[in-house]
Amino acid sequence: MNNSYLLISSVGIEFETDNEPFRALQDINLPIQKGEFISLIGHSGCGKSTVLNIVAGLYQATEGGIILEGKEVNEPGPDRAVVFQNHALLPWLTVYQNVELAVKRVFKKTKTKTEMHDWVLHNLSLVHMDHALHKLPGEISGGMKQRVGIARCLAMQPKVLLMDEPFGALDALTRAHLQDSLMEIQGRLGNTVVMITHDVDEAVLLSDRIVMMTNGPAATIGEILDVKLPRPRDRLALAEDPDFIHYRQQVLKFLYEKQKNPASPLSINSSSKNGETEHSSVSADAA
Ligand SMILES: Nc1ncnc2c1ncn2[C@@H]1O[C@H](COP(=O)(O)OP(=O)(O)O)[C@@H](O)[C@H]1O
Numbered sequence: 001m002n003n004s005y006l007l008i009s010s011v012g013i014e015f016e017t018d019n020e021p022f023r024a025l026q027d028i029n030l031p032i033q034k035g036e037f038i039s040l041i042g043h044s045g046c047g048k049s050t051v052l053n054i055v056a057g058l059y060q061a062t063e064g065g066i067i068l069e070g071k072e073v074n075e076p077g078p079d080r081a082v083v084f085q086n087h088a089l090l091p092w093l094t095v096y097q098n099v100e101l102a103v104k105r106v107f108k109k110t111k112t113k114t115e116m117h118d119w120v121l122h123n124l125s126l127v128h129m130d131h132a133l134h135k136l137p138g139e140i141s142g143g144m145k146q147r148v149g150i151a152r153c154l155a156m157q158p159k160v161l162l163m164d165e166p167f168g169a170l171d172a173l174t175r176a177h178l179q180d181s182l183m184e185i186q187g188r189l190g191n192t193v194v195m196i197t198h199d200v201d202e203a204v205l206l207s208d209r210i211v212m213m214t215n216g217p218a219a220t221i222g223e224i225l226d227v228k229l230p231r232p233r234d235r236l237a238l239a240e241d242p243d244f245i246h247y248r249q250q251v252l253k254f255l256y257e258k259q260k261n262p263a264s265p266l267s268i269n270s271s272s273k274n275g276e277t278e279h280s281s282v283s284a285d286a287a
């Protein structure tokens with residue numbers, strides 16, 4: 001337990017409200033190994049983002065804490081880079097400059113100008129965005145922006161890559177491409193990743209372990225599923241793989257039988273945002 005790379009240790013949090021404090025999380029314990037790919041899944045509002053924000057140092061836990069390589073971390077740092085659903089690129093900077101900004105922040109003292117330049121290009125080529133270096137965020141698609149956001153985080157060489165529904169706002173095809181890119185990059189670099197998703201197929205496809213959260217208030221870890229599918233993983237082959245189907249059933253069972261939440265049906269069907277219909281997480285990828 002103590003020799004884990006990243007440890008979420010007895011974490012609980014209460015938020016102040018106008019009335020009594022609201023207990024969002026209780027007793028979250030999760031040791032994570034270096035190079036592991038972890039997904040957090042659970043119904044909307046259960047506390048997934050809160051867990052991620054505590055690991056990122058953006059929220060302070062009321063109880064317990066986060067240990068990274070043996071040291072407690074309780075404020076944001078470049079060792080924990082966060083990819084949000086809406087990329088958060090600076091709109092007045094080009095693709096290149098957005099990544100360069102992060103690289104300068106982290107490597108100003110350790111890399112030369114040329115090295116930093118090469119490093120920016122290298123990371124943009126990892127996500128296949130080296131053809132659009134001088135475009136502004138407003139000139140590229142949502143999927144491309146998300147690629148740049150991922151490149152920016154990778155370029156910081158974080159110890160842990162934190163992703164909060166990184167592909168949630170993308171269409172099914174773009175989402176599939178980015179999942180494949182992420183798997184390929186993670187396979188090559190061995191990043192330690194904690195990703196939130198509400199997409200069951202995405203969780204099974206990408207993860208070493210799927211951490212399933214109970215409904216709030218006072219949400220905690222309900223079950224953890226070890227996904228022992230060999231890598232590299234191929235989505236087409238897996239669609240009919242009995243193990244894949246079994247894992248997927250396990251997660252669905254947890255979400256729709258054990259943690260049934262009539263108030264917030266998870267996206268078995270689609271939810272819509274800004275008039276755009278999100279793809280059905282369960283059926284689209286299986287098709
Ligand atoms: N800053 C905050 N202040 C008060 N309540 C919060 C705050 N952040 C999250 N919550 C509450 O905590 C619960 C979990 O939220 P969140 O982590 O965003 O859920 P999820 O990401 O699983 O959808 C929700 O009830 C939410 O309203």
Ligand SMILES: [Mg+2]
Pocket residue numbers: 048049050
């Ligand atoms: Mg969330």
